[in-house]
Amino acid sequence: MPQLAEHVGAPRLLVSARIHLSRALEQRRECIRLWNEIRRDGPFSAWLVETSEDTAELWCAYRPTDALQRAVDEAAAELVAEVKNAMDAAVLGAAVANVGFGILAVDKHSMPLCFEATEFDDLPYDGQLMGLRPDQVNVLRDVQPFARDGFVGVHMRHLAQAIIRAQAGGELVSIWAGRANPQPNLPDGYALASITIDEPGLLDVPKRLAILTVSPRLPPETFSGNPSVYFDPILNAPPWPLDADDNLNRRMDALLTIVRTFIEVLEQSLRTDKATDRLDALDALMPSAPTEVWLPVRFDDPDQEEESRRAILESDQGMAIYGNDDGVMTYMALRGGRVVGREIPAAEALPPGEQYGSAVENATRAAAGRWGLPDFVLRPKVVPKGSGLREIGDGTIVSGGRGIALQVKARSTATPDSAERARSWLLKNATAGLKQARGTIRTSFQSGGMTLDNLRGRPVRLAGSRVAWVPVVVLDHPSPPREVFPAADADGPSVVMLRRDWEFLWNQLRSASAVVDYVHRVAAENETAELGSETHRYFDLANKDLQAPPSALPDWMYDGGVEPESGPLLPKDPASARDELGFRVFQRVLEDIAATDFTGDETDRVQMLAHIDRVAVTNRAELGRLLLRRLIACSQAPEGQLRVEHRLLYVDHGELHLSFTCMGKLTGYYQEMFRTWLLHRRQRFLMQSDAKGPIWPWSVGVLLTPRPSTDDRLWDTTVIATNAPPEFDDDEYHRLDAVYASVAPDDEVADLQAV
Structure with a gap:
């Protein structure tokens, strides 16, 4: 196939799709060749039909030979079929690259052509497109007959309607007669009194172009002159042409451009190295290290330093307090023999121009x-x-x-x-x-x-x-x-x-x-x-927390091998100071959930966020850094392997079950795997804790997967939350138990101090 190299290139990931695209280009050239051959046969004619003494109608017709019409119909049908085949192959190729053939339902991974958004959005519920990632599904959604982009929507509707026409066996290529501008050759003594021009339309049957009023009465003979009308080949399917340049050639150019771009975007989505590099660079550029908020205090007066040291030593909290006239309060302590201080600033300044009381409330x-x-x-x-x-x-x-x-x-x-x-x-x-x-x-x-x-x-x-x-x-x-x-x-x-x-x-x-x-x-x-x-009260309680013995775990946690994670409820330094990036990663997860489009009740989203927000602030920086590094490790799994790592938390003394999972990639299949795993782990939690209905404890699972895109987001966040009864019967539960026992154990932690 001589044109293949032009359209396949190297390296290419979706070669099969590009082969079909190359075949579509060949069929486009064949359609043009056949159209030129049909046109040379002179299949167009125009004539006058007398309707009254001074009025005649100008008509035209298109009558190709049966053989040529059949040939051009077959070429056009092959053209639209190869366009659809190219998109089907791109969809299947992307799914295979994501999950391999092991669990892939091949017959459920072709390019849908939906006229309504709801029809497309229902596809995953029918098991369609489960091998694609959400961002790839969105690529398909953007290239649908219902697409909001007018250019894409028009041409994809045209493709879908043409496929329907071809499958029905109807004539696929027809002629579009444009708006005429008749210029009759009238004998001497005759004049064109008026003319009414008909709208453009299909020429699958003879079509009237205009109504002419000639004075005096025109003899009934064949029309002489120029009907001045353009005839263009089109696919015999809506949407119909909008102007003289909107013809088969232009529409096929547009459609092939859309398909070529579609293939390239899906190919780009399969290149995930950049996503991994961005995560890795973030971890390297901001290593895990505490932010020092207690800084050395410089005294101009030695007596003042001595007085401060004495106040620190005499304080129950080991801190002295100094306040200035600007409302800034400085806590001082001894670290390594030096006096260090932490400033507590005054309340933030209010924006100008706003009424004072309202500004304070807003702030x-x-x-x-x-x-x-x-x-x-x-x-x-x-x-x-x-x-x-x-x-x-x-x-x-x-x-x-x-x-x-x-x-x-x-x-x-x-x-x-x-x-x-x-x-x-x-x-x-x-x-x-x-x-x-x-x-x-x-x-x-x-x-x-x-x-x-x-x-x-x-x-x-x-x-x-x-x-x-x-x-x-x-x-x-x-x-x-x-x-x-x-x-x-x-x-x-x-x-x-x-x-x-x-x-x-x-x-x-x-x-x-x-x-x-x-x-x-x-x-x-x-x-x-x-x-x-x-x-003062805060720091006093923080000191008490630091000295308090860990709370006891419920018996079922000891029996289940849960590792206790103890720490103060109130940190002495800001919660983010332990590891600024790690803390931001955790907060970013919350923001992702808050910012995601959500069609349900907003109250449910807030409740879900509240459950995740129960993670102790003293543990968030470490958890965020752990998730970032696990995300990197999962994204670096060898080709054809899926790496998954879990971190389980039992919060509020076992009343809340949380899990944080990192996975190398996200597809519909993998989402379902995550859902099944979470429900199994939830059922084990309910059994171990001897939970009873009808009001069941909550389980919330957060899934992070690398986001191979050029926007600012580095990962996708998926959340499942439920307080439903156990999901599986005993046989199914034990079957899943055996499956999960064959892989690495979960990382389960009891968060003791979140009370």
């Missing part, structure tokens, strides 16, 4: 959304109350079964307050804020369900009566005095803090679940803290 919510996750932070909602309106709180934060009802109070004064006036304002607004927050909990949250928008603008249903609430008041004052203690809250646990401390907690823990847990923990102690001292 308070934004801090939680930026360092936690926007999905857990719910905006206030204005609802009718009597003849007026009422705003539900200043913000709501919910993670799992715990929540914060937030009230924000801001003080902006042109003239600075005196210390006594500032103290009075702080105490008054702490009391008022708690009263408002409790009113919101009582009248809005505990009275039934409601829907609030989160910071992504998505509606989240709130089953407030099933949430344990703590009211939290955040106060913002330009110069708060020291030794201000809000009155004890007689109505129950609550927390009052300054905005600086609120931002410290989020920056320190970087998890909605961790901050909500912390708030509930300190609220339960029911001890009034000095305003501005939340960081």
Whole structure:
């Protein structure tokens, strides 16, 4: 085949597809040759039909020989068949490259041609295209008759309709008669009084081109003159030509360009080396190392250094505190005989131009959304109350079964307050804020369900009566005095803090679940803290966590060989400081889940995120780095092998089952394998923990696979979450047990401190 080298090239991955494309090009040339031969036979004619004394109709016809028409139909049918064969071969070739022939259903891997998006999206449910990765399925989706791209959609609809026509055995090549511009040769004494031009159309049967009114009456004889109409070959299938240049030749050029590009894009998707290199480079460029947040303190005055050392040694926490006039607070400690310090900055500056109170409320919510996750932070909602309106709180934060009802109070004064006036304002607004927050909990949250928008603008249903609430008041004052203690809250646990401390907690823990847990923990102690001292209380609890003995595992974990992983609940340094990249990898997984298109109830997504957010913040950096390196190892598996590595976590003393899996590639088949493995491991978890229905514990599986693409994402994230009863009967469970026992054991860990 002499043209093959031009279209196959080297190296090529989908050679079979390019062979069919080359054959399609040959058939295109044959169609052109046959059309030129038909045209030389003079198959077109035009004539006048008298319809009244002064009116005649101009008609035309196309009458090729039967042999030539049959030949060009056969060539065109072979052309569209080879175009479809090329796309089929590309789809099958990509699937074979992904999974091999071992589990591949060959008959379910051809190029679908769907006129409706829903028809295409239902294909995986019928077992179609399971050997393709999601990004490859999207390539197919973009090249469909329903494609949003007008150019692609028109030509793929034309191909699909032509295939249907060819399979039905109808005449496939027809002629399109364009818009005529008749120029009759009229005898002397005759004039063209008017002309009505017909629309362009098919010439599969004789077609009228125009109606001419001639004065006086024209003799009934064959039309003399130029009908001035173009005749072009087309495939006898819609969409019909739009202009004089829209013919068989142009459409085949466009279709072959689409198919060639389709093959090239699928070929490119099979080259995964770049994806592995990007992951490997990231791990190498940002090695696992702690970020030092305690830096040496330089003193201008030796006496001041000596005083600081004395304060550190006398402190129960081994730290001294220094505050400046800008609201920055520095904690100092001794490390290696040197005085080191960590700055706790003042609350972030507010954007200019916004009303002060609103700006403080927005900044308070934004801090939680930026360092936690926007999905857990719910905006206030204005609802009718009597003849007026009422705003539900200043913000709501919910993670799992715990929540914060937030009230924000801001003080902006042109003239600075005196210390006594500032103290009075702080105490008054702490009391008022708690009263408002409790009113919101009582009248809005505990009275039934409601829907609030989160910071992504998505509606989240709130089953407030099933949430344990703590009211939290955040106060913002330009110069708060020291030794201000809000009155004890007689109505129950609550927390009052300054905005600086609120931002410290989020920056320190970087998890909605961790901050909500912390708030509930300190609220339960029911001890009034000095305003501005939340960081002191935090570090005190962090020290206690560090010295606390590990919690005991449930008996079933000991019996199941689960490895305990113990550590403090509250880190002394920011949660990301242990390994910035590792922590970002874990946070990126959460962001991937939050950003993915989701057709279900947004409340379900938020619940899924809340489960994953239960991973202790002290373990996230190590877990993120582990996942990155396992992702690299899985992507480097030899050709024809699938490498899979699992990390299992039992969180909240075995009440929640999480798994983090890395896999070398993602296809429909492998997704189903992952789903089966997860459900099997879930069933083992339910059996070992002796879980009973009807309310079953949750299992959540996160699957990471390399993303071979040019965008910024380095991997794809797939999530499965369920609290359903056991999936398999005893025979199927034990069969799967034997299968999984033959491979490497899972890496199972009990996260003891996530309480």
